[in-house]
Amino acid sequence: MARVLGEYERHLAVERDLTAHTVRAYVADVCGLLDHAARLGLGDVAELDLRTLRSWLAKQQTLGKSRTTIARRATAARVFTAWLARTGRAPTDAGASLGSPKAHKTLPPVLRADEASDLIRAATEAADDGSPVGLRDVAMLELLYATGIRVGELAGLDIDDLDRERNVVRVFGKGRKERTVPFGRPAARAVDFWLKHARPLLVVEGSGPALFLGARGKRIDQRAVREMVHRRIAEVPGAPDIGPHGLRHTAATHLLEGGADLRSVQELLGHASLATTQLYTHVTTDRLRRAYQQAHPRA
Template sequence: MPSPRSGRARRPDLRALRASLPEPVQAVVAGYERHLGFERGLSTHTVRAYVGDAVSLLGFVVDGGAEVAELDLARLRAWLAAQQSAGASRTTLARRVASARTFTSWALRTGLIPRDPGGRLSAPRAHRPLPGVLRVAQAEDVMQASAAGAAQRDPVALRDRAMVELLYATGIRVSELCGLDVGGADFSRRVVTVLGKGGKERVVPFGVPAAEALTDWIEEGRPKIVAESGGDGTESALFLGVRGKRVDPRTVRRVVHDAVSAVPGAADMGPHGLRHSAATHLLEGGADLRSVQELLGHATLATTQLYTHVTVDRLKAIHDRAHPRA
């Protein structure tokens, strides 16, 4: 039976596992966390995932009676085998291999281990399911439902409409949306400046409907929320929660889920589903892959190419329905 520390079921208890590690190992984890967050500038979510994998790996090593300096290929493989026995999927294992490689590379550079075993660690080929997307007509219905909710000029409804419109118009990530400041939107050029993964800044255009929704929110909805929350007006965030502070991703996910659920037949999705939909609709509309890559802020073209499979899948479905010899 696999060690409970290495199993998938223990993922929610990684904080307790981290606290139970010997103090020198805890110091290693803290140093790695600082490296990821401050030196590499990775997002909070990514840092949490990488640190969690490092804690799981080091807990496995310590349980086996070894020191961090003794981390080698055999122990890496044994850790992954324990993960697989606990039910981790191929996609999860592939991600943990990448995470382990990042850790061992850092550990070698900082002198914690004499050689890097991560480079020799092979990863299972991850299964990448096609993302669920809205059809163009469904996306239009979602926007109309959001606009209908804002018709009474309630400040929260105006905010929700602006967030949904901007997410679909730009394809930006939910973290990028939450990180926007008031000055990040340029209405003269209809572009928004976002800070993406790794602290990389990019400029993304948006259309007239999103501009109208943003204008209503900034000029009418946002001042009301600031006043009703007792804020002093110094909060720079573009989108605010009801307490007058920067909106959080959970709120945005709930808003998108509610807007999409109002459309019969639409797939259940959150902000990332709108990002998938925007990318797919851009490609179906004739946009080239490189342009979509730049708009989405993908580091590699391979990530963007996933959406070409979505469009081909749709074309095949249309062909099967419409062609006499399909």
């Protein structure tokens, strides 16, 4: 089982070209499944059957795992068993009939338009001293809010990914799928200022083509971006504590509230399924309902 798990990990990383984070998540879930199977007396992946898979998911429920977690692990199991059958490591696809609980769709917290403006303004004022890190933070916040890209996509950007003539950025999303995302003039100005006046001050030998650099001159780390966003959000009175993904939610919500159609937002965000993008319609409807209840005398 350990050998097959190693081969599966290589398949996810090399053949499917998934991100390191996604590979770790899939492998961790499958490792838990195989451990459960071994405790039931199974000694080979070819012996996996639907009863074993259901038993594993049932155990997750008794451990108090959320519906979202159980649904994700069911997906991981189905992907794994399909690979086993496809590669001849198992006679049948044991997970083909495996169901999973419907995950609760929670409404993500987002910033209001004025709070998003206050966020950028506070970061800009803090960068008035001309510090390269401060100017970098402004550029990253502007680009995150303007494009709705993921934090990993932002950290992976190279200078050549920017097309300043068309004001678009080339992004490699999940599964290394490429898409082009537009951004506005405020983000363009902030990124230009960073590239011209601040990035050269942080460049070191190992900087390479990375668009955004950390304080030591290497490519910015996702954790550093998250910490920066939380720190800047804390400077906005009354704003919910959100990270980069919250800015992604905010960008999508504001696009829909501004009249963008769902398909366009799906393409901009790089969602494989329109159902994922439809979550944001629930966000806008919920906000409309709250406004109605507060304002209408017959609410």
